[in-house]
Amino acid sequence: MTPAGAALPAGISLRRRLVWQFLVLSLLLVVALFFTVRFAAERASRASQDAVLGAAVISVGDGIRAVDDGLELDLPHATFSMLGAMGQERIFYSLAIGSRLVTGYEGLPPPPEVPGDLSPVFWSADYRASRLRLAAITRRVLLDNRMAEIVVVLGQTRYGQAAIARDTARSAVWIGLGFLLLAVPVALFAARAVIRPVDRLAAAVTRRGPQDLRPVRDPTPRELVPLVGALNGFIARLRGALQLAETFIFEAAHRIRTPLSLVRNEAEMALAETSDEATRQRLRRMVRAIGESSRSANQILDHAMVLYRSDQFAAAPFDLAALTASVLRAVAPLAEMRDIEIAAQGLDRPCPLHGDERMIEVALRNILDNALKYSASEGRITLRLYQADGMAHLSVQDAGRGLAKGDSDLTGRFRRGSNVGDVVGSGLGLTIVREVAAAHGGSFDLRPGPEKGACATLSLALP
Ligand SMILES: Nc1ncnc2c1ncn2[C@@H]1O[C@H](COP(=O)(O)OP(=O)(O)O)[C@@H](O)[C@H]1O
Ligand SMILES: [Mg+2]
Known part of the structure; x- marks a missing residue:
């Protein structure tokens, strides 16, 4: 009998795999969340700040006036302080007619297209080692009886905006990581719930006789x-x-x-x-x-x-003493034929056991068959049934040829002693006895007798 599911090579664990997949997926989601939030925050704050920048460039444009001896610019301070309100931003401006700078910073990046006079043009560019967001509009002014087109450019660093977008994205990551932490027990629970029917099925199959x-x-x-x-x-x-x-x-x-x-x-x-x-x-x-x-x-x-x-295996109660007596009766003619005397002890009182009577009977027959076979004629066989240490022991001792030196484990399949070549046999008898003993959780032992011959002992657990 082999114990159920003894040494199956265990492969991957489904439960572990499920949990890992869940966690890796969650981690990917957190990373995706970080970039999405950052992108969205950047876009939203840029749009709102562009609106402020656009309003500012228009109000700077509105501050341009033509006077008798040229142009006058009224820099609207409120507008500038509004632009800087987001943080420590730097602000640049320039007024130019064609390629001639009228006032403001020199060399500001030019607009990518000619701006109109109502809606400003926006763009981003580098200036003096800073990244700027710029807006421009065109103002038409009557100068020396001619219409002059003045391009007003207003630029602004966006350190504050970048910082806000970063902070927002970082909070999103913390929230995501919090969810990830919550996800671990959830993943474990989910994996267990998925595996449970498998376990239940395995238990149901294992429980069967x-x-x-x-x-x-x-x-x-x-x-x-x-x-x-x-x-x-x-x-x-x-x-x-x-x-x-x-x-x-x-x-x-x-x-x-x-x-x-x-x-x-x-x-x-x-x-x-x-x-x-x-x-x-x-x-x-x-x-x-x-x-x-x-x-x-x-x-x-x-x-x-x-x-x-x-x-x-179908075990039932039976009496070993009675069974032994009946097997002895069956082999009696054989013993008589060879003038062998069988002395039995301990069969007068019952020895109740729990097991497969047919199998024990076969084992007994094989033990007695050997004792008779390997005894000399007119020999004597002593059979003893006794109980000790919670076991019933049945020993069969003969005075025959005994075991040859060097023969070990004669219970193997088709194993025969080296001193029995002249006696017919198949080498299966003791294999049967050993298997019967094992099926009953008992044991079998064959050793040399005290003086000569051999002593075979079958031990079975008492109920
Ligand atoms: N009572 C005995 N006396 C001497 N040798 C024995 C005895 N019982 C078993 N053996 C040895 O154990 C061997 C295996 O026994 P068994 O499996 O019954 O095979 P078989 O009897 O067919 O040879 C025998 O060949 C013999 O050498
Ligand atoms: Mg035999």
């Missing part, structure tokens, strides 16, 4: 339906295979054992009736071969049966 081969009908999330469908397909196939194995084991037992013993009987009868020595020899060889093959067929079938039943 080994005999429960009904299809899985627990509520399943839609995405897992294909998986559960495949699982149910597997279960159905397993059920089919088990049924096949069961049929095979029980049918084969029936159809191989019976004809073999029939053939053997016939051969033995023929042997008794024949006096021709050559034929008798041949018949004797035949009887021996049939005996060997019936023995190994039996063991192979027993082994298959034990494997099948340990997988479908």
